[in-house]
Amino acid sequence: MRQFFAWLCLIVLMVFLVIGGFKMIHPFGEPPSAMDQYIIDNSQKEAGSNNVVAAVVFDYRGFDTLGEATVLFAAVTGVLLVLRAGAKKEEA
């Protein structure tokens, strides 16, 4: 019984949090915020790039791309470390 009430409280709390979170999201297609408008206006001047997505990914938010590259590097390193030749021979 106590477990049931605990789950009920948790679910109610989650529902309220999710509804509250969705209400706070910037509405889709509304007049853009200051940051989007700045990037749209200035990416050709500052980054010299017609492709605004490329300007954001490699210039304005370059640090995130560095993290993404690190994730790929770690994945490939893990695959090669586990599966390449010589990994089995040392064990035997």
Add this chain to the structure above:
Amino acid sequence: MSKIVRTVANQLMLFVLVFGLYVIMHGHVTPGGGFQGGAVIASGVVMLIVAFGSGQIKKSLRERRLSLVESSGALLFILVAFAGIGTVFFYNFLVGSRIFGGIPPTGSNPGDVWTGGVIPLMNLGVGLKVIAGLSAAVLALALFSSGEEME
């Protein structure tokens, strides 16, 4: 696979390479970029693995060379990022200079490859990294599942 499949895959790989390099080098003008173009070329390598078998591809794609290309791509990316540290990390210091320095007019325009500052260089670095990394991972998995080992 049969001889027809092998021949067609052989001819098609050239076009896949050209299209992938186009997507990488035009990343700052048209949709696409380093990740997308690298994925295109890596899928071409997957096509070759399917057509010829991983044992055959193993002879021409060595793990050491792939690791070298991947690491040099990552190094190029980080070096270009550090080169702008006089202002701030990842600063686009090449805009307006001699290398990729063109500035396109504001608004819609047909675009020019010689623009973008450091963005084409970073696209190239990420592209090399994704080509070599995905090819190496897929080849290692294919070799493992067929019971062979990578050299």
